[in-house]
Amino acid sequence: MRVLLTGANGMLAHALRETVPSNAEMFARSRAELDVTDADAISRELAAAQPDVIINAAAYTAVDRAESDLDSAERVNGVAPGLLGTAAARIGAKVVHYSTDHVFDGKSVTPYAEDAGTNPINAYGRSKLHGEQALHASGANHVILRTQWLFADVGRSFPDTMWTRARAGLQTRVVDDQRGAPTYAGDLARATWSLLDEEGIIHVVSDGATTWFEVARRVFAAAGCPELLAPCSASEYLVDAQRPPNAVLDTTRLRSLGIILPTWTVAIDGFIARRTAAES
Ligand SMILES: NC(=O)c1ccc[n+]([C@@H]2O[C@H](COP(=O)([O-])OP(=O)(O)OC[C@H]3O[C@@H](n4cnc5c(N)ncnc54)[C@H](OP(=O)(O)O)[C@@H]3O)[C@@H](O)[C@H]2O)c1
Structure with missing residues (x-):
């Protein structure tokens, strides 16, 4: 199986590269090597690599910046999945794409199933929804994995920021009224390889849901300084983009396929253990 990976320097792409199965030959392309907004570049790359599967890990993920940089977010998140889909359909390749809980408004009191009504409340979420729609309209065989609160051992993420602040002895306030499931990029990468067919x-997130504050509490406790952490509400924590408050993703479909990701506590504890080991 020949696999073309886009956005190869990103957080999830790193995890995909680390978990590539033995039956796959991977062609990993960074932004500098393949700009997914460039239809001609995509055509050239597909002609050269002849992939069976294109995994699109390229994205514009700066949620707050997207509010004032709509065009860039829309080109990468909204339009490019359609360009990849159109090119993939021409050569009969499959597209694996990632989306987000931000396609929902987060006002539901129950978890969102895959077919629940979308209603993004920020520019990033709108651009990601457009990308889902563009890929669907392209006619390519595709699977879209919606995930949430991704983190990894490399790159910047919420647990990484919390660990760094705790280690630096910084007083920290964290939002306690937004719910979701922190999802380890390694777990999502392994699930991806099982879901290619x-x-x-499909919603792919850690098992269980929690708040940002509870995630931070686990990290600060492990760092030995729980007293540095205090809760606050989203309305007290000013950011450019509104976040969906309760965008918990239903994983019934994932479970029906025999895949259950570790619970978020196991995922975060793994992050803490690896970080601790790296520092000792
Ligand atoms: N991170 C999260 O919490 C989260 C949550 C839910 C869903 N997701 C989704 O999961 C997927 C992976 O996210 P991630 O966290 O791994 O993102 P990431 O770390 O920001 O990586 C995205 C990569 O895409 C590259 N890129 C940007 N524009 C590009 C272009 N025009 N052509 C080619 N590559 C381009 C970036 O390159 P540069 O670094 O050079 O810009 C970066 O290496 C995305 O679809 C994202 O929307 C993420």
């Missing part, structure tokens, strides 16, 4: 949309 699926079609449509």
Whole structure:
């Protein structure tokens, strides 16, 4: 199986590169090597690599910046998945794409199933929804994995920021009224390889849901300084983009396929253990 990976220097792409199965030959392309907003570059790359599967890990992920940089977010998140889909359909390749809980408004009191009504409340979420729609309209075989609160051992993420602040002895306030599931990029990468034959949309997140504050509490406790942490509400923590408050993703479809990701506590504890080991 020949696999073309876009956005190869990103957080999830790193995890995909580390978990590539033995039956796959991977062609990993960074932004500098393949700009996914460039249809001609995509055509050239597909002609050269002849992939069976294109995994699109390229994205514009600066959620707050997207509010004032709509065009860039829209080109990468909204339009490029359609360009990849159109090119993939021409050579009969499958597209694996990632989306987000931000396609929902987060006002539901129950978890969102894959077919729940979308209603993004920020520019990033709108651009990601457009990308889902563009890929669907391209006619390519595709699967869209919606995930949430991604983190990894490399790169910047919420647990990484919390660990760094705790280690630096910094007083920290964290939002306690937004719920979701912190998802380890390594777990999502392994699930991706198992889901290549699926079609449509699948929610892939850690098992269980929590708040940002509870995630931070686990990290600060492990760092030995729980007293430095205090809760606050989203309305007290000013950012440019509104976040969906309760965008918990239902994983019934994932479970029906025999895949259950570790619980978020196991995922975060793994992050803490690796970080601790790296520092000792
Ligand atoms: N991070 C999260 O919490 C989260 C949550 C839910 C869903 N997701 C989704 O999961 C997927 C992976 O996210 P991630 O966290 O791994 O993102 P990431 O770390 O920001 O990586 C995205 C990569 O895409 C590259 N890129 C940007 N524009 C590009 C272009 N025009 N052509 C080619 N590459 C381009 C970036 O390159 P540069 O670094 O050079 O810009 C970066 O290496 C995305 O679809 C994202 O929307 C992420």
